[in-house]
Amino acid sequence: MIDKIAGLVNADARLIQRGRFVDTTFMIAVGDDCTLLRIQEGKVTRVTPGPFITPDYSFCLRASRSVWEKFWQPLPPRGFTDVFALVKTKLMQIEGDLHPFMANLLYFKDVIAAPRKQTVTRQATR
Amino acid sequence: MSPRFEPGFEPILGRYLHLDLLGKPHRLYVEEAGQGIPLLCLHTAGADTRQYRGLMNDERVTANYRVIAFDLPWHGKSSPPAGWQDREYQLTAPDYVQVILDIADALELDKPVVMGCSIGGRIVLHLACQNPARFRALIGLESAPYAEAYYDLSWLNRPDVHGGMVCAGVVSGLVSPTAPTHERWETLWHYMQSGPGVFKGDLYFYTTADGDIRDKLGQIDIKRCPLFLLTGEYDYSCTVEAMLGVAERTGAPATVMQGLGHFPMSEDPEKFIGYLLPVLEKIRAL
Numbered sequence: 001m002i003d004k005i006a007g008l009v010n011a012d013a014r015l016i017q018r019g020r021f022v023d024t025t026f027m028i029a030v031g032d033d034c035t036l037l038r039i040q041e042g043k044v045t046r047v048t049p050g051p052f053i054t055p056d057y058s059f060c061l062r063a064s065r066s067v068w069e070k071f072w073q074p075l076p077p078r079g080f081t082d083v084f085a086l087v088k089t090k091l092m093q094i095e096g097d098l099h100p101f102m103a104n105l106l107y108f109k110d111v112i113a114a115p116r117k118q119t120v121t122r123q124a125t126r
Numbered sequence: 127m128s129p130r131f132e133p134g135f136e137p138i139l140g141r142y143l144h145l146d147l148l149g150k151p152h153r154l155y156v157e158e159a160g161q162g163i164p165l166l167c168l169h170t171a172g173a174d175t176r177q178y179r180g181l182m183n184d185e186r187v188t189a190n191y192r193v194i195a196f197d198l199p200w201h202g203k204s205s206p207p208a209g210w211q212d213r214e215y216q217l218t219a220p221d222y223v224q225v226i227l228d229i230a231d232a233l234e235l236d237k238p239v240v241m242g243c244s245i246g247g248r249i250v251l252h253l254a255c256q257n258p259a260r261f262r263a264l265i266g267l268e269s270a271p272y273a274e275a276y277y278d279l280s281w282l283n284r285p286d287v288h289g290g291m292v293c294a295g296v297v298s299g300l301v302s303p304t305a306p307t308h309e310r311w312e313t314l315w316h317y318m319q320s321g322p323g324v325f326k327g328d329l330y331f332y333t334t335a336d337g338d339i340r341d342k343l344g345q346i347d348i349k350r351c352p353l354f355l356l357t358g359e360y361d362y363s364c365t366v367e368a369m370l371g372v373a374e375r376t377g378a379p380a381t382v383m384q385g386l387g388h389f390p391m392s393e394d395p396e397k398f399i400g401y402l403l404p405v406l407e408k409i410r411a412l
Contacts, residue, residue, distance in 0.1 A: 075303055078360050082299020085362040088276035102281045103288070105295025 001072050001115040002028055002035045006044035008114040016042035019107035024100040027060035028112070030068050034060075042107070059096035061112065067091045072115040083112060138182045140203075145232045147199060147207075147225050154229070155203035156196045160188025163262065163410065164238035166230060167195040168246030170268075170389060171217075171332060172293055172325025173316045174202025177243070180395020186403060190410060191239075196229055200324050215327035219337045222249050223256060230260070239409055241265035244364060244388060245332050248273075250353070251339050251346065251372065258351035263409045265354045265402075266378075268361050268388050270368035271340045275333040283323035290318035293325045300388035302360040313392040343375040352412060353378040354405045358386030381405075 009015055019042030028035050036057055038046035063071070063086060070080040079085055086092035094101065101108050140157035147154070157175055159182035167178045175195035182193050197204035200215050226249065230238055239262050242250045247269035254264050281292055294314040301310045317325065331337040346353065355378050357369040366382050373380035383390055383401045390398035 079362060081303050081360060082362070084277065084296065084299050088362055098278075098281070099286070102292055102295075103286070105292055106298060109295065109298060 001068070001118070002030070002037075002049075003047065004118045005037065005111065005114045006047050008117055009042075009044045009111050012110075012114075015107065015110050018042065019104055019111070022100060022104050022107060024058045025056065026096075026101070026108075027055060027057045027062075029060055029062035031065040033065075037111075039111075044111070057096065059094060059098055059101050061092060061094050063092040071113070074116050076116075083109065136179075136183055137188065138179070142203075143196075143229075143232060145228065147228055148221055150207040152199055152207055153205045154196055154199065156194065156229075156233070157182070158192060158194040159183070160191050160193050162190040162192055164233075164235040165191040165193045165406075166226070166235065166238045166240045167193060167391075168226070168240065168242030168249065169195065169198070169201070170244040170246060171328030172201075172297075172320040173313075173389075173392075174320075176202070176316055177313070177389060177392035179392070181391055181399065181402075184395070184399050187399065187406065191406060194233065194235070194238075198225065198328075200321060200327070206321070215321075215323055217245070217328045217331040219249070219252055219331055219339075222331060223252055226253065227257065227260065237262040239263045239265065241267065243267035243391060245328050245337075247364060248332060248337055248339065251343070252337075254346045254348075254351055254353050254376075255339065255342050258347060261351050263352040263354065263412065265356070265405060266369075266372070267390060268357050268364035268369075269355050269372055270364035271343055271372055272338045273332055273363055273368075275329065279326050279329055279333070282326040282329075289322050289325075290320065293317045293320055297388070300361060300363055301393045302358060302385055302387035304385045305387065305393040309393050309395065313389050316392070343372060346376045346378075348376055348378050352409070354408070355380040356383055356390070356401055356405070357381075358383045358388060358390050360385075360387040363388055 022039045022042055025036055025038045034050035036048040037044055070076055137159045138157050143154045143156045169177045174197045178195045181187050200206040240250055247266040250264040250266045294317040297317055298314055355369050355373055357366050359382055369380050
């Protein structure tokens with residue numbers, strides 16, 4: 001799913017505009033599988049799959065694979081619709097320097113949830 | 127609200143009420159529509175009366191109810207009290223109760239129904255405990271007796287993060303994923319317009335011992351003042367489970383609203399009113 005994020009975000013002009021001041025690298029951890037996503041001017045410019053020895057990133061969203069799979073469903077079940085819902089139930093941790101994340105919260109929520117669109121598109125074209 | 131193709135006014139009338147609240151003069155924005163049983167509506171934290179726009183524009187509601195909503199001090203078009211620049215806003219349970227009682231008195235409401243959502247849903251539990259004789263009935267939307275903060279609230283008011291954007295960002299996930307897009311973003315717009323620190327100040331009541339009413343739920347007597355509970359299935363702040371816990375402790379009837387989240391009256395007014403109308407009919411029959 002993470003490999004789809006760059007294409008989906010970079011094809012969304014409105015989302016890029018919302019994140020036009022974002023310049024950071026963040027991590028998504030799906031279980032033990034970690035991926036770094038480089039964001040520049042609202043676009044995903046590099047996606048680097050782990051493992052890493054000394055990863056350099058601002059913040060990380062960490063959850064089990066089964067949690068992410070539910071989160072990325074086109075219509076997630078209740079409790080899995082938002083990263084904060086998962087943080088509240090301790091199914092997700094958001095770690096590190098949260099400033100870029102909180103200062104651009106609406107942007108990052110849509111970036112992280114972007115694979116939901118991919119699922120919809122794939123289902124619609126079947 | 128459905129799109130309007132011809133220019134036209136809504137039936138809502140808004141005015142500014144001057145009154146003393148908590149020992150200080152206030153200029154308070156109040157709006158209303160309809161006639162009949164007074165239904166005093168309380169908005170969520172960091173928001174304002176516009177959340178009830180759908181209700182006030184629905185003749186099925188306003189035919190029998192005088193729907194009234196006010197912006198809490200510091201919220202919407204109500205001013206903060208003079209000297210606000212020298213203090214930090216913080217809502218407390220005693221102040222919130224007093225404000226509601228004083229406004230009901232100032233408007234000369236005869237045993238109104240009070241309906242509140244989120245912080246408003248919490249305070250109706252306090253009203254049910256403390257002032258049951260004052261009200262015809264109480265309606266708690268997204269009523270939880272307590273809510274723990276699940277993120278650092280200081281993010282909501284700091285100069286290096288846009289307050290409106292972060293408040294909207296925080297609450298965006300509380301809207302049902304099935305809510306109509308334009309109502310979702312109208313709801314978030316209200317959060318984007320809130321004054322600095324107001325949402326955070328409301329959450330003092332919501333997330334601390336100040337507003338925690340778990341130990342007093344046993345004091346609620348729904349025979350003295352009927353209490354109705356409705357919660358959206360997607361609300362992860364005031365959860366369905368929390369509402370059912372209140373229902374179990376008090377005997378109040380509880381409804382899980384499918385396809386709705388934390389802001390039912392604003393995020394999907396049409397769907398919400400479908401759940402509310404049977405409750406309003408029951409209250410009329412009391």
